[in-house]
Amino acid sequence: MLHQPSRRTVLHGLAAGAGVIAFDPVTRTWVTDRMARRYALAGAEPAGVPPLDGSLLTDPDTLAAAADDFGHYVHRRPIAVLRPGSVADVVAMVRYCAAHGIQVAARGQGHGTNGQAQTDGGLVVETSPLHTVGPVTNGPDGTPTVRVGAGAVWSAVVRATLAHGLTPPVFTDYLELSVGGTLSVGGLGGQAHLHGAQVDNVTELQVVTGTGELLTCSATSRADLFVAVLAGLGQCAVIVSATLRLVPAPVSVRHFLLPYTDLATFLDDQRRLAGDGRFAYVEGEVAAQPGGAYTRYTLEAVAYGPPAGPEPDDTALLRGLRYDTSGVVTRETLGYFDFLDRLAPGVAALEQAGLWSWSHPWLNLLLPGDRAPELAGALLDGLAGQELGPGGVVLLYPLVRDLLRTPLLRAPDDPVPYLMAVLWTLDPSDRAAIAAREAANRAAYETVRAAGGTQYPVGSIPMTPDDWQAQYGRVWPWFAAAKRRYDPRGLLAPGQDVFPD
Ligand SMILES: Cc1cc2nc3c(=O)[nH]c(=O)nc-3n(C[C@H](O)[C@H](O)[C@H](O)COP(=O)(O)OP(=O)(O)OC[C@H]3O[C@@H](n4cnc5c(N)ncnc54)[C@H](O)[C@@H]3O)c2cc1C
Known part of the structure; x- marks a missing residue:
């Protein structure tokens, strides 16, 4: 019997009037109502799609969008996209996929850069409708x-x-x-x-x-x-x-940008701030001298005002910091939300210029703190003379290991690891440059891993199954056991390639 969709079901098909009503496990394609007669004549019995509150989409535009992400150079095409109308839809379709061996990739905003939320021939579950x-x-x-x-x-x-x-x-x-x-x-x-x-x-x-x-x-x-x-x-x-x-939440914050001329001092002061907690927020950026070396270090620090913190006192906040007082020091008071959302105007400008949709083969690494000057220094030396592209930036800032308590967030075994992110923007038509960047990312990862570092897995580092095992280290056996227990057919998030078939 071919499945008859319930009244609740809203289905969009390959074209108007062609609703998805079933999955054919033999040909691994979705069956639309237009194809139903052909199936019925052939006596075939594809498996009916469960009734849904939302939509199951197979139109080319939706599939193409689901086969893209913020990297804009990996494209794996799913066979359908679930736009759920309820949590029950997610349950129903994951059960359905489990029964038929169909891979399932959840997709939030698709801001991975390397196909993480994609699936070749599976189902993409958009989570954006679940936004309460x-x-x-x-x-x-x-x-x-x-x-x-x-x-x-x-x-x-x-x-x-x-x-x-x-x-x-x-x-x-x-x-x-x-x-x-x-x-x-x-x-x-x-x-x-x-x-x-x-x-x-x-x-x-x-x-x-x-x-x-x-x-x-x-x-x-x-x-x-x-x-x-x-x-x-x-x-x-x-x-x-x-x-x-x-x-x-604070009502407003005091925001500082402090210039440094020396990597070791910059990292040292960041470490000090990570330890003494005088600022609510500590990050840092490294930029290039015009056309040259990456030696312009900026420490970004933010103190929260009342009621989250005391009235900020600039003198006390900056005491003992060794920034370059002859450089440009920025200090301003911002509304809390404006501070959090400070990237929005820059993103809007990049979007308007069409550059937000360029390729982003990003490198995200976690460096062991005791080796950070040497590792960050070598990575920055390797960038000398290279432009990161529009909106491109190098981030470098400290974390506190004891506070990173989630076992699967793999951070180096060091009291103050540093996040180092090299955020490239490349012309998507320049495939050679993207491939070269991926290879360079891989080389950087190997260097950092050999020194006890890890990758922060949101970017574009080609990884093998052995690399993933190294990344997870001592927690790998129980991660693999949890995978077997909760996803025994290995269908979820195939784009990460952590557990290949
Ligand atoms: C401009 C930009 C700035 C960023 N800044 C930061 C930053 O400051 N700090 C930081 O930590 N990261 C940052 N990131 C990285 C970002 O946190 C990750 O890429 C994140 O996964 C993106 O969220 P998303 O909703 O786009 O997820 P997607 O790209 O849609 O998915 C990412 C992965 O998570 C899985 N997934 C998504 N939703 C679910 C779900 N509901 N359940 C289970 N799995 C799910 C997907 O299958 C996929 O494997 C940034 C990325 C961009 C593009």
Whole structure:
């Protein structure tokens, strides 16, 4: 029998009037109602698609969009895209895919750079329709929390919590990333030296496992699933909602940009600030002298004002820091949200110029702190004379290892590791330059790994199965066991290539 979609089902097909009604496991194609008669005449029995509140899309434009990401050079085409109308849709379609051996890639904002949220011939589950934010409540220990849909972007989350005078403690630099997407990788930012990563500030998750089970997990309930999902690259489950810890939000912040002329002093002062906690936010950038060496270091530090912190006192905040007082020192007071969303105007300009859709073969590494001057110095020397492209930047900032408590966020075994990110923007038609960049990323990763570093897996480093095992080190056996338990057919997040067939 061919499946008859229920009234609830909203299905879009290859063309108007051609709704998806079934999957043919023999030819591994979706069957539309137009093809149904042919199937019926042949006596074939494709498996009916379950009734959905949302849409199952197979039109070429949707498939092409799902076969792209922020890298804009890896393109794996799915056979369908689920735009869920409910969590029940995710459950139904993951069960369906599990029954038929179809791979499933959750996709938040598609801001991986190397095909991470893509699947060749599988189903892409868009999480953006699952974007509810709220309610804000107090957890069992009195900590304020907010429950959010996995597809909510961080700008929407913080806008909603600010209405309560509260904020998530840690932000990525760019706010238009999905909660599910950053919780699948870690979520690092300038506040991490005080609060750990975003994954360290989650109290509960609701997830759909690779077998289609809808489960709630936390540090005290199904803890093995909880730790396998946080920073778990989507391998064990699709996150459908998360409960996030909140802290008091400042009304305004004092923002400093401090120039340095010397890498060792820059890193030393960052380490000092990571340790003494006088600033709520610490990051840093390295830029090139015109056409030359990457030796312009800028420490970015932000103090939160009341009610999250005391009235900022510039003299006390800058005491003992060895920045170049003859250089350009910037200090300004910004509204809290404007500070968090400070990249938005630059992104809008890049979008308008068509450059946001250029290729981004990004390199993201975590350096052991004791080797950071030497490793960062060598990587920066290697960049000399090269332009990173429009909007390109090198980020370099400290983390505090003890606060990175999520086992699958693999950070070097060092008290103060540094994130180093080389964020390229390349012309997408220059395939040779992109390939060369990937090869250079790979070489940089090998150097850093040999020194005890890891990669932060959001960018473009070609990885083999052995590399992934090295990345996860001592937690690899239980990560692999969790994968077998929660995604026994190995169908989830194939674009990460962590567990190949
Ligand atoms: C401009 C820009 C700035 C960035 N800044 C930072 C930064 O400051 N700090 C930082 O830590 N990172 C940063 N990143 C990296 C970013 O955090 C990751 O790429 C993140 O995964 C992107 O989120 P997304 O919603 O686009 O996820 P996607 O790219 O859609 O997905 C990424 C991976 O997570 C999986 N996934 C997505 N949603 C779910 C879900 N609900 N459940 C299970 N798995 C899921 C996907 O299958 C895929 O494997 C930045 C990226 C960009 C492009």
